[in-house]
Amino acid sequence: DIPFYHKIKNYGSSALVGAVGVGTIFSNSKAPLDFNPQNSLEFYFYTLDSQTHGHSTFSFGPGITFRNLGLTGGNAMSLAEDGRISVAPFQGGALKVSKLRVFSINAPLLYSYDFGGGFGFTLGPVVNLNTGSSIVNKYEQGGDKQKDKYKRVHCNLITVDAMFQLNLKYFSIYAKYSPMNLMDKKYWPEFTTWSIGIAPF
Numbered sequence: 471d472i473p474f475y476h477k478i479k480n481y482g483s484s485a486l487v488g489a490v491g492v493g494t495i496f497s498n499s500k501a502p503l504d505f506n507p508q509n510s511l512e513f514y515f516y517t518l519d520s521q522t523h524g525h526s527t528f529s530f531g532p533g534i535t536f537r538n539l540g541l542t543g544g545n546a547m548s549l550a551e552d553g554r555i556s557v558a559p560f561q562g563g564a565l566k567v568s569k570l571r572v573f574s575i576n577a578p579l580l581y582s583y584d585f586g587g588g589f590g591f592t593l594g595p596v597v598n599l600n601t602g603s604s605i606v607n608k609y610e611q612g613g614d615k616q617k618d619k620y621k622r623v624h625c626n627l628i629t630v631d632a633m634f635q636l637n638l639k640y641f642s643i644y645a646k647y648s649p650m651n652l653m654d655k656k657y658w659p660e661f662t663t664w665s666i667g668i669a670p671f
Contacts, residue, residue, distance in 0.1 A: 489516040491644055493667020495539055502545045502557040503659050509540030509567060512665050516578055525584045533576035535598065537652075539663070541568040547605045549620040554657050555605075562618075563611030572625050572652060573602040580633065588639035596631040596646070603653075624654040635669065642669040 495510040516533035541547065546560035546568040560568070580594035603625035607618045629652055635644040647664045 489518065489533075489669055490514070491642075491667050491669040493644065493646075493665040495537060495663055495665045497539065497661050497663045499659065499661035503547070503555075503661070504541065504543075504545075505539045505570075505661075506542045509542055509569075510538060512537045512667070514576065516576065518578065518580070520582075525586075525590075527582040527584070529580045529582065529592075530578065533578055533596075535574045535576055537570075537572045537574070537663075539570045539572075546607050547620075548607070548618075549605065549623055553624065555623060555653075555659075560607065560609065562607075563609040563616065566608040566610065568605065568607045570623070570653075571602075571604050571606060572600055574598040574600045574629075578633070582637070584637075588637075590637040592633070592635035592637060592642075592644075594633060596633050598629045598631065600625040600627055600629060600652070624657040626651060626654055643667075644669055 491514050493512050494507050495505070495512050496507050497505045497510070499505050512535060514533060514535040516531060518529040518531040520527050520529040541557070544559050544565055545557055546565055547570065548556050550556050577597040578594065580592050582590055582592040584590040603623045605620040605623050609616050629648060629650040631646045631648045633644060633646045635642050645664065645666050648662055650662070651660055652663060
């Protein structure tokens with residue numbers, strides 16, 4: 471069952487499932503908007519209602535996802551007066567990190583197959599309602615820690631991810647591919663993302 475069949479409490483033919491995952495985000499963004507996977511993470515939490523028939527399980531339900539994509543190397547993102555995003559070397563001090571943050575409400579629709587013994591796989595689409603986005607620049611100036619934040623930085627309202635999860639006995643390994651642009655390309659350079667991570671419980 472998905473995603474953690476060893477933790478499902480059954481109610482007849484259905485089950486309530488909680489899933490937590492954390493992973494690294496990769497992108498095909500080009501310099502100077504060159505996101506660093508070592509500084510780009512996502513966290514998701516799904517609560518799924520599952521219907522099981524033999525070895526197969528169909529699950530759907532709400533969830534949330536936080537995505538953080540980080541720039542390092544001295545470049546910083548900022549919001550220009552016309553609403554466009556500019557990326558340039560940071561001039562305000564010693565830059566620690568420049569991050570794009572996106573919050574999404576999710577609607578996963580997933581299929582799982584259980585081979586037995588706690589092993590199986592899960593796959594399906596995840597619809598994202600991207601409700602919030604911001605840019606946060608953290609830096610030091612005169613020995614003091616500073617932070618600049620730009621809100622509502624033009625994410626696309628709806629995107630769809632393709633998710634695959636390998637369910638092992640005590641944890642799962644997942645991969646998500648996002649073929650749609652997370653950010654509005656009228657204001658951002660065009661790029662797509664994918665992520666790989668683990669779901670420990």
